Amino acid sequence: MSRSSDSSGLTRRAVLRGVAVAGAAALIDPGAGLARADSSAVFSRYVGRVAGGDTGVIAVARPFSLVGVEWSAPARAGIELRTRVAGGGWGPWAAASVLGHGPDRPAHNNRRFGEPIWVGAATDVQLQSASAVDGVRLHFVTVGGPGPGPGPGPGPGPGPGDATAAAATLPLAQPMLAAGPGQPPIIARAAWAHGHAPPRHAPEYGTVKLAFVHHSETPNGYGAAQVPSILFSIFAYHRYVRDYFDIGYNFAVDAYGRIWEARAGGIDQAVMGAHAGGYNTESTGVVVLGSFSNAAPPPAALGALEQLLAWKLALHGVPALGRVSVEVSPDGAVYTAFAPGSHVSLPRIAGHRDGDQTSCPGDALYARLPSVRARVAGLVGTALRLSIVAPVAPVSPGTSVTVAGRLTDLSGGAPVAGAPIELQQLIGTHVETTIATVLSAADGGWSLPVTPVANMLLRALYRGAPAAVSDVVVIALAPAVTLSLVSSAPLVVSGTVAPAGPRVTIDLYRGRRLVASKTVAAAGGNFQARIKRPPPGRYRLVARTAASARYAAGASPPVALVL
Numbered sequence: 001m002s003r004s005s006d007s008s009g010l011t012r013r014a015v016l017r018g019v020a021v022a023g024a025a026a027l028i029d030p031g032a033g034l035a036r037a038d039s040s041a042v043f044s045r046y047v048g049r050v051a052g053g054d055t056g057v058i059a060v061a062r063p064f065s066l067v068g069v070e071w072s073a074p075a076r077a078g079i080e081l082r083t084r085v086a087g088g089g090w091g092p093w094a095a096a097s098v099l100g101h102g103p104d105r106p107a108h109n110n111r112r113f114g115e116p117i118w119v120g121a122a123t124d125v126q127l128q129s130a131s132a133v134d135g136v137r138l139h140f141v142t143v144g145g146p147g148p149g150p151g152p153g154p155g156p157g158p159g160p161g162d163a164t165a166a167a168a169t170l171p172l173a174q175p176m177l178a179a180g181p182g183q184p185p186i187i188a189r190a191a192w193a194h195g196h197a198p199p200r201h202a203p204e205y206g207t208v209k210l211a212f213v214h215h216s217e218t219p220n221g222y223g224a225a226q227v228p229s230i231l232f233s234i235f236a237y238h239r240y241v242r243d244y245f246d247i248g249y250n251f252a253v254d255a256y257g258r259i260w261e262a263r264a265g266g267i268d269q270a271v272m273g274a275h276a277g278g279y280n281t282e283s284t285g286v287v288v289l290g291s292f293s294n295a296a297p298p299p300a301a302l303g304a305l306e307q308l309l310a311w312k313l314a315l316h317g318v319p320a321l322g323r324v325s326v327e328v329s330p331d332g333a334v335y336t337a338f339a340p341g342s343h344v345s346l347p348r349i350a351g352h353r354d355g356d357q358t359s360c361p362g363d364a365l366y367a368r369l370p371s372v373r374a375r376v377a378g379l380v381g382t383a384l385r386l387s388i389v390a391p392v393a394p395v396s397p398g399t400s401v402t403v404a405g406r407l408t409d410l411s412g413g414a415p416v417a418g419a420p421i422e423l424q425q426l427i428g429t430h431v432e433t434t435i436a437t438v439l440s441a442a443d444g445g446w447s448l449p450v451t452p453v454a455n456m457l458l459r460a461l462y463r464g465a466p467a468a469v470s471d472v473v474v475i476a477l478a479p480a481v482t483l484s485l486v487s488s489a490p491l492v493v494s495g496t497v498a499p500a501g502p503r504v505t506i507d508l509y510r511g512r513r514l515v516a517s518k519t520v521a522a523a524g525g526n527f528q529a530r531i532k533r534p535p536p537g538r539y540r541l542v543a544r545t546a547a548s549a550r551y552a553a554g555a556s557p558p559v560a561l562v563l
Contacts, residue, residue: 043140064121103242113241118230141233179467180312184307192229192260254298257303283326292362310379317383323442351365385408395452395478419462477550490530497527507541541557
């Protein structure tokens with residue numbers, strides 16, 4: 001199964017914190033994979049201060065399909081917008097300053113962004129706010145697509161049982177895994193991206209402890225053929241305006257009961273999204289396309305949402321009912337009411353507002369979540385949990401390590417014996433390759449030895465019915481680095497790097513303070529460096545190698561030096 005790629009190295013949190021989170025491009029060559037992004041469909045216009053009331057008509061030079069609002073102050077604003085095609089009637093007012101999630105790597109500034117509002121086609125926009133808002137800027141996305149924009153409501157649409165027929169003419173995401181009630185048809189990302197929506201960064205993997213339900217603030221009444229344009233517009237806003245790695249949501253559900261793959265990285269993986277500030281590492285996110293503050297979500301959308309959640313949660317061994325404790329990540333804590341590092345109890349199927357300070361997913365959809373949880377729990381049936389553990393600390397290349405885990409029944413924890421467990425490696429552009437298969441033992445346990453020659457991303461898979469997947473774990477390899485003092489006057493050091501690498505950096509510390517650094521070539525795995533002699537005192541020297549696509553960073557034992 002193809003995935004996207006990136007040139008960054010193995011993520012620090014995967015190696016040092018020991019969680020199953022990995023910048024998957026640790027396994028690919030630098031510069032490979034991601035196409036150069038084209039942001040020509042995105043443009044902006046500065047508005048300035050909106051001093052309460054409305055702005056009057058803001059004519060936009062180019063037609064647009066989506067608009068989002070940025071502002072500087074106050075932190076909480078009440079901005080609404082509406083649009084029209086020049087000479088036509090205005091559409092409804094839409095809440096445009098809803099907060100709740102931000103980029104995968106948030107910028108530290110005072111800019112605020114509302115949710116993007118898809119409008120189909122428009123040339124004019126108008127803003128209104130009950131109180132003054134400063135530093136307002138509008139961001140527009142122009143995307144071609146069928147139809148002139150939102151028209152009459154879609155009516156009841158196909159029922160939830162007709163989702164297969166609704167998606168029959170579109171490519172489906174792979175693989176097919178029979179978890180929960182069975183995998184519903186999930187339309188592949190290619191059906192809306194068409195190869196023109198390259199992520200900025202390779203997928204990162206976390207864990208699935210709960211699912212967040214969102215709405216998109218997309219005006220209701222869009223046509224079925226407009227959904228690819230809606231998804232592409234949201235992607236462009238998230239990717240080019242907000243600097244997300246990719247579209248923020250893992251999945252999308254439309255009014256017609258169709259389920260869409262959103263963020264790249266694999267429908268069967270615990271792909272980290274950017275949909276719920278503070279909780280992305282431990283959740284999956286589903287957006288229901290539409291605005292449900294007042295309007296009820298269509299029955300077809302609710303039915304598809306329930307089928308998707310029953311499959312996805314069961315696949316990862318997560319119960320649909322009850323609550324779970326999750327840790328608020330520091331980079332997303334600003335969107336929550338909690339301090340960074342707080343442990344918060346949330347429903348296993350949560351509305352976005354349960355965790356973040358937002359009105360999402362709208363009052364009407366949020367009110368239906370209790371019944372959604374009950375129906376999802378009734379759909380799941382038998383579910384399994386598959387675990388995986390691997391060494392956390394980096395190991396030397398060629399070292400044999402053991403990867404292990406257990407397969408158990410989710411409801412009671414009973415072991416599942418005699419099940420074929422596949423150990424899969426994520427390689428290249430995220431093709432999952434089975435490198436070994438082992439039968440689970442009487443206690444449900446399994447283990448396999450692995451001798452990596454480079455960084456590895458691994459997961460376990462049970463393909464039976466019901467299927468189960470583990471999280472992704474990292475086995476990181478670090479070169480062995482030695483350092484010795486050749487001379488103190490002049491100050492000369494030498495050392496080795498195995499396996500050989502192109503460069504090594506020698507750091508000179510006095511206490512905890514870095515005094516000097518020098519990077520030199522390490523031809524054939526050997527290096528020597530002359531360092532400017534510092535003032536008299538006690539020092540220590542460390543030689544280190546940088547992380548690469550092949551290896552994690554390596555470091556020598558410190559060498560004490562008294563001058």
